[in-house]
Amino acid sequence: MSELASAVSEKKRKALPEGSIIYIILAILTVFFGAVMGTRFLSMLNIMNILRQTAMISVMSVGMTFVLSTGEIDLSVGSTIALAALVSALGLNVNTAVGVAAGITVGLVVGLFNGAIVAWVGIPSFLVTLGSASILAGLARWVTDLKSVAIVDDWFIFVFGSGDVGPVPVLFLWTLAVMAAGYVLLNKTTFGKQVLATGGNAKAAYYTGINTRTIKLRALLLSSTTAALAGMLYAGRLHGARYTMGEGYDLSVIAATVLGGTSLFGGKGAIIGSVVGSIVIGVINNGLILMGLSVAQQMFFKGVLLLVAISINVKLQSRQEG
Amino acid sequence: MGTRVVNMVGISKQFGGVGVLHSVNLCLEAGEVLGLVGKNGAGKSTLMKILYGVESADSGTIEINGRQVGVAGSAKAMRSDVAMIFQEFSLAPTLTVAENVFLRRLPTRRTGLVDVRQCQERTSEIVRSLGSDIDVNVPVATLSVAEKQLAEIAKALSQKASIIIMDEPTAALTSDQVEFLFSVIRTLKSRGVSVIYISHDLKRVLEICDRVSVLRNGRNVSVVDARAVSVDDLACDITGEEPIRATRREIGHPTSAAQVSRASDSILEVDGIIAPRVHGVSFALHPNEILGIAGLSGSGRTELLEVVFGVSQPREGRILVNGIPFRGLTPAKAIELGLYLIPDERQTKGLVLSHSVQDNMILPVLQKVMTRFLIDRRKCTELARRLSQQLNVVAASVRHRVANLSGGNQQKVVLSKAFATGSQIMLLDDPTVGVDVESKREIAQLVRQHVSSGKNAAIVVSSELELIAELCDRVLVMREGAIVDEMRAVDEPVTEARLLALV
Numbered sequence: 001m002s003e004l005a006s007a008v009s010e011k012k013r014k015a016l017p018e019g020s021i022i023y024i025i026l027a028i029l030t031v032f033f034g035a036v037m038g039t040r041f042l043s044m045l046n047i048m049n050i051l052r053q054t055a056m057i058s059v060m061s062v063g064m065t066f067v068l069s070t071g072e073i074d075l076s077v078g079s080t081i082a083l084a085a086l087v088s089a090l091g092l093n094v095n096t097a098v099g100v101a102a103g104i105t106v107g108l109v110v111g112l113f114n115g116a117i118v119a120w121v122g123i124p125s126f127l128v129t130l131g132s133a134s135i136l137a138g139l140a141r142w143v144t145d146l147k148s149v150a151i152v153d154d155w156f157i158f159v160f161g162s163g164d165v166g167p168v169p170v171l172f173l174w175t176l177a178v179m180a181a182g183y184v185l186l187n188k189t190t191f192g193k194q195v196l197a198t199g200g201n202a203k204a205a206y207y208t209g210i211n212t213r214t215i216k217l218r219a220l221l222l223s224s225t226t227a228a229l230a231g232m233l234y235a236g237r238l239h240g241a242r243y244t245m246g247e248g249y250d251l252s253v254i255a256a257t258v259l260g261g262t263s264l265f266g267g268k269g270a271i272i273g274s275v276v277g278s279i280v281i282g283v284i285n286n287g288l289i290l291m292g293l294s295v296a297q298q299m300f301f302k303g304v305l306l307l308v309a310i311s312i313n314v315k316l317q318s319r320q321e322g
Numbered sequence: 323m324g325t326r327v328v329n330m331v332g333i334s335k336q337f338g339g340v341g342v343l344h345s346v347n348l349c350l351e352a353g354e355v356l357g358l359v360g361k362n363g364a365g366k367s368t369l370m371k372i373l374y375g376v377e378s379a380d381s382g383t384i385e386i387n388g389r390q391v392g393v394a395g396s397a398k399a400m401r402s403d404v405a406m407i408f409q410e411f412s413l414a415p416t417l418t419v420a421e422n423v424f425l426r427r428l429p430t431r432r433t434g435l436v437d438v439r440q441c442q443e444r445t446s447e448i449v450r451s452l453g454s455d456i457d458v459n460v461p462v463a464t465l466s467v468a469e470k471q472l473a474e475i476a477k478a479l480s481q482k483a484s485i486i487i488m489d490e491p492t493a494a495l496t497s498d499q500v501e502f503l504f505s506v507i508r509t510l511k512s513r514g515v516s517v518i519y520i521s522h523d524l525k526r527v528l529e530i531c532d533r534v535s536v537l538r539n540g541r542n543v544s545v546v547d548a549r550a551v552s553v554d555d556l557a558c559d560i561t562g563e564e565p566i567r568a569t570r571r572e573i574g575h576p577t578s579a580a581q582v583s584r585a586s587d588s589i590l591e592v593d594g595i596i597a598p599r600v601h602g603v604s605f606a607l608h609p610n611e612i613l614g615i616a617g618l619s620g621s622g623r624t625e626l627l628e629v630v631f632g633v634s635q636p637r638e639g640r641i642l643v644n645g646i647p648f649r650g651l652t653p654a655k656a657i658e659l660g661l662y663l664i665p666d667e668r669q670t671k672g673l674v675l676s677h678s679v680q681d682n683m684i685l686p687v688l689q690k691v692m693t694r695f696l697i698d699r700r701k702c703t704e705l706a707r708r709l710s711q712q713l714n715v716v717a718a719s720v721r722h723r724v725a726n727l728s729g730g731n732q733q734k735v736v737l738s739k740a741f742a743t744g745s746q747i748m749l750l751d752d753p754t755v756g757v758d759v760e761s762k763r764e765i766a767q768l769v770r771q772h773v774s775s776g777k778n779a780a781i782v783v784s785s786e787l788e789l790i791a792e793l794c795d796r797v798l799v800m801r802e803g804a805i806v807d808e809m810r811a812v813d814e815p816v817t818e819a820r821l822l823a824l825v
Binding site: 189193194201204205208209210268 | 631657671674675684685686696739
């Protein structure tokens, strides 16, 4: 009885249920762009377009949610996109299976590399992934000699990026699948609980019998594997790969994840929030382009809007928790 | 006697309606070392903060060096002639000794730049006068604890402080370092500087102090001449127990002496452990036994338990669980073997504060709350509710954040993790620190309950010697990383005062 009463009073105290802020931000942006541009923005075609463009960030934000939840960060996802896309494209010259396997392998190797240094050498992931980002960007340029690699494998192009199943883009299905898997993994498995505990208080988690080092390693592995998948989706959508792919994606992914309600300091992760956060970023990108802003103006206003949105989000969250 | 430098009369202080100081008097002569002793919560720190000026008193008068000073505390009121050296030093680790000593008023040249040479020369002058030859140009972070203390003292002297308050200064020192500290204190004395020396280490208090003032429950109990009093008498003053052969309170649980003394059936054996701060410790733990380890903070007690639980590795020695030796223990492995450590700092080592009661409780037993491959939320809630009931955790709901619970309830959440794992051997490190009286009683009861079933046992480490005296069948006294004494409740009454005299 008293439990019920206090639960009710707790609801009353909080003006909004936890994690709802991101939906309000999304609604406000949609109304704003809809009011300014009408059906050009709100058409089914454009909405599918936004979902297509956002898929890469969405997929990566699921992996990033795990990394941030352990209290670490991964700044190498952008470069992983380029290298995975290129290696995959080169592998497709042999056959489809080699192409797919090669792309995923890039993700696994990068994740093990980052994770091993963070876990066993004990350098903060911020520095490790900053370093590996440079290594990967260098490799991507080196292996292709700055050339693009075209993809002509129809199956790959359909499955990874360009296909539609009825009216639904394959990219949207990928987003849903990765989101669902991530949601179950974070909320319903021992690994997920251990990730959150490690980020919430690594010392206490260790005293509770959790191997916090392998947990961090596995989180970083997830992040670079989703980044590699995103790279392949990118390549499939554009029918080719180039070393410039994924530039600037690191910040978009981290911003999307934080917008969605995942704590930058660990201990709290929201998978669905991350995907919605990615869509917010997609809406901002798309809206600014449709408004006819120059690239320079787009960059400027994207930064402003992101900072405003994240500030509102963080402020409201800390008020809810306090 | 000499001139009186501090005279505090009738100091009273309340916190939230609870009196912590009741008309306390304290006086200090020039060039005197005054010991200030009492249990945790006796009012020592509050009294010293009032003297220092960071805390206000509700009533009373304070005279320092013949001048009446106000009792309303504030940052402004901090006395220039009083310096306080805390256990956690107030030094900037990356700055040099010299820079730290003159941090708040660095000498400058006419150009406005810091006069480094003057800073160094004046600091090394002070340091040498204290009988040390440390390099004043190295960062403080590279110094040993004893050297940091010296830097703090140098800082106090450079500010012309004539009264230095030292809070538990020997806790982290080796015996050589203590000797050095004492020689520094004697130098200070000879120069007319007065020292107020707060410590639980009664032997050392009597060694270095001229007089000792005892506080109990916020009241003056006695002021004694250090040469005329024994450690045992002092311990009785502090605890309020009768001096001779105090009878043990009758709350013990049935333990047959025969069962305890048979070493062959020990469930945990620690054999010659050498680790940082632990210098060759051996003991055995028997089924249904509560083994106490009485020691001051810095005696190596925490380090010992952490070695047993696999948090850190011993340089030498063996740990046998149920007769089988284990190497390279980790907490995960130790939990598997049936051990569970209730760590000394529950907020940093015991709990994920931002998570719910439920999420904290299920953490060590995630396998138990799954159906097939997924965590079952209903099972989590069931387990958390059952544990909350068993341990009487008072929270609005099991989904409540642990951060919002009281200290006692937080500690019970930590304990519930040990119960959840079904551990055989509970290791409790200072389990009642910052815990209310009612929860203390409940925690003691839970430990008793635990050891009464099956082949369970517990080790209790505590600086609250009252708890150890009350709870334990056998007590090992730990001092400077070694076991120096052993007492059995069946042979002799184990009292708080006796333990206090031994640690």
